[in-house]
Amino acid sequence: MRTLLRLPSGLFIDGWHVLKELGNGGFAVVYLVEKNGLRRAVKVARHRQASGDDKQTHARLKRELTVLSMLDHPNIVALCGHGYAEAGNFYLALEYVDGWTLDEWKERKHPTFHEILRVFVKIATALAYMHSRGILHRDLKLANVVIRKSDCEPVIIDFGCATYEQAADLTESGLPPGTDRFRAPEQFTYLREHREEHRAKYAFQVADEIFAVGAMLYELLTDPRPTEERPRETLNSPFDPPTPPRARNPRVPEALGDLVESMLSRDPADRPVDTDALHRELAELEAHPGADYQALAHPPSEQRRPERPNVDEPVEQDAGRWSKLRALGGRVGAVVRRSGKRLAVGAVAAVVLGVAAALWLRPQTPESVVEPIGATSPTPPISAPDMSPLAPAPVVGTLPTPAPVSEEGSTVKTSPPEDPKEAPRQKTSPGSDMRKAVAVGCALAAGCTGVQLKPDPFTCPEGAVATRKELHWGDRDRFSVVLDDRYDREADVWLRAGDTVVGVVPEGVTPSQAKVAPPGTRFLGGKVYVWPEKTASGRPGRVVVKYERVKLPRQDEVPVCFVVDVGARELKDGAAKTANGNAGFVTDDWRP
Structure with a gap:
């Protein structure tokens, strides 16, 4: 059983008064604590030594103790002590770097x-x-x-x-x-x-x-x-x-x-x-x-997050048009430079056509009003083709970047999207006309891609069918799963298009599932898609997560096709809210 240690402020860890949580990851939780006027960052293992800890978080924190005890440098966090929390979890007391x-x-x-x-x-x-x-x-x-x-x-x-x-x-x-x-x-x-x-x-x-x-x-x-x-x-x-x-x-x-x-x-x-x-x-x-x-x-000015656009001020909504075009041109140029080849005449003409259409569809904005590349805006960024070292094309059966293979000790967590009620939404995104125009050019160029929301049909990674047969899984067998193992089964989670997540089979599954996909089974390489198309049941969209590897308890990772396809409760800016506790199915291929 996983032992989660998440303490509210005001409690104590071995005499240290907890002021607040600084961060948490899959293996430890870090708190700002105080004792005798001294402030420290206390890092507590999520599991006890005797808790059936498959991640060995207790052992990992002990190794961190060994490492830090060997180091004494002004630019390396200092070890200040160690001990055991009241629940038996090992902890390190570290220098608090404000x-x-x-x-x-x-x-x-x-x-x-x-x-x-x-x-x-x-x-x-x-x-x-x-x-x-x-x-x-x-x-x-x-x-x-x-x-x-x-x-x-x-x-x-x-x-x-x-x-x-x-x-x-x-x-x-x-x-x-x-x-x-x-x-x-x-x-x-x-x-x-x-x-x-x-x-x-x-x-x-x-x-x-x-x-x-x-x-x-x-x-x-x-x-x-x-x-x-x-x-x-x-x-x-x-x-x-x-x-x-x-x-x-x-x-x-x-x-x-x-x-x-x-x-x-x-x-x-x-x-x-x-x-x-x-x-x-x-x-x-x-x-x-x-x-x-x-x-x-x-x-x-390039580093200041722009304020949410005012629907009554259309000129400010178009402020990022020129920089987005420059960014697109830069990406095309980068591809040309890296490949060492020249674009075909037809492809160049297609891109020029797309840019020209963008300029024609939207009124010109003064050059002095420029949104920096990468700025947050209601317009999703135009992303380059996936050149990830773990993308399915060059490396069959592995997950796309930036999926954490084993991000041990991380204390970073992703915040949910902002409250959609904070400001009115426009019926038409400020950059929608530009995106349509550029899409025309990209389509003609046959090779330029934008942000992908709806997943393409996909086939299994090499060896996935053999895995299914070896594990005695039938095509379309359904299993209960927690979509993102960073959050509790009962939680509602926001998943953003392009995120990578790890799924885990929770306790309390049916006896039939427990025989073939028991609690603790982990589905890896989960890529999130958010499909903003109303479902037959009235949901505003769908969330699709496709996992490409599985690790049963005490077994090695093997390739697999496992898909969770569920309705979204809310949508906002490329993210969707859904229940973390859900169900998915094994498949040999998948079509949206």
Whole structure:
């Protein structure tokens, strides 16, 4: 039985007074606590040692204790103590860093390139120190670096995925724990080449850590609003490098852009040889006196979230039209640059036709009124084709980015969409005419895709039919499942189109299901689709989640086709509200 530890403020953990919850993940909950005037961040394992803990969260937190006890560095979170909560759950008392995560700092402080480099020089220094002691963090990302408000020092946090030499292996999957967006491309190559070897384990290297730092730096240099949740260009496809930073943001100094490209190289040998070398390269750039390094990475206006548009002010509603067209042009240009090929004349004509139609359909807006690329607006962003390293085309039977294979120790949770009653909605989206026009051009170009809401028909990943037969599952057998294992079975959850979720079979299923898909069975690689089309029962739309792998208790992961297709209770901006406790069916193929 899963032991959830979610405490309200006012209670105590081994004498520590709980002030508030700071974050929670699948393996631990973090609280701000106080004792004798001292404030700490207490990280509590979700399970007790003797609770049948299949995730080994107790053991993982014990390993984090070992790792942190080996480290003493001003840019690494400090260990302050450990113990057991009243329920028997193990906890760590950590330094409380009052600050912003790296992406929040970027948006709030509007740093220059020099200030960003100063932060990454400190990060590289801490990593070099850590690696010299044989320790690998394995989950470096923007959310796991906090900029302390008092002195602007970066602090690396969350060592729940860390490991050290001779450490026991706590993960059953082929890849180590971590966050997919920041994984090095060679991890996905390994997974593809060894997918038939159930016991194969990827050996995480310093080169993987350097790639993750490069991905973090790339996000800050190219994305004005890295805290926003929206489709982003894949950084770690084994086949295709990302767009160069200077192509995404012309402000980026050339030498800095070149360094980031080398850190994100498909070939680990082309990256800095270790974090000592990385530190020297970053420090050299930090010392650069050029005016381009003193410039803001992004104008503050690009980082300010626009207010909800007023239906009585149509000019402001069109403010982002030009930047959206520029963004589309940039994506097309990036595809051309990466492929090294020229677009066919017909495709170019089609895109030009789409842009021309967009300009014709909408009145012109002054160039001075520009919405930054990636801004939040009622118009869904036009996303590039899925080039994910785990997309079904290049890697059969695996889940699309950014699905967390095993995000151990994460304390990040997704907030539901804003209340749809907060402001009136327009009958027509401000960018709808433009989207229709661009869609015409894309259709003619035969290869340009927008945000996908309705899922395409799909066939099973390789081996899924054999899995079904081996598990004695019949085509269209139905199983009870919790759609998103981060939330309780009884909860109503908001699922956003493009999200990836993990489903789990709850306790209390029927005896017939318990024989073939018992409690604790996990469905992995779940991709969410939100279909805004009224159902026959009167629901405003549908939620479709298709899972591509399954892991029964004490068994290896295997490919599968498992689909949940249910009515949505509410829709808002590409997200849908539905019951988390639901049912899905096994299938050999699926049609919407």
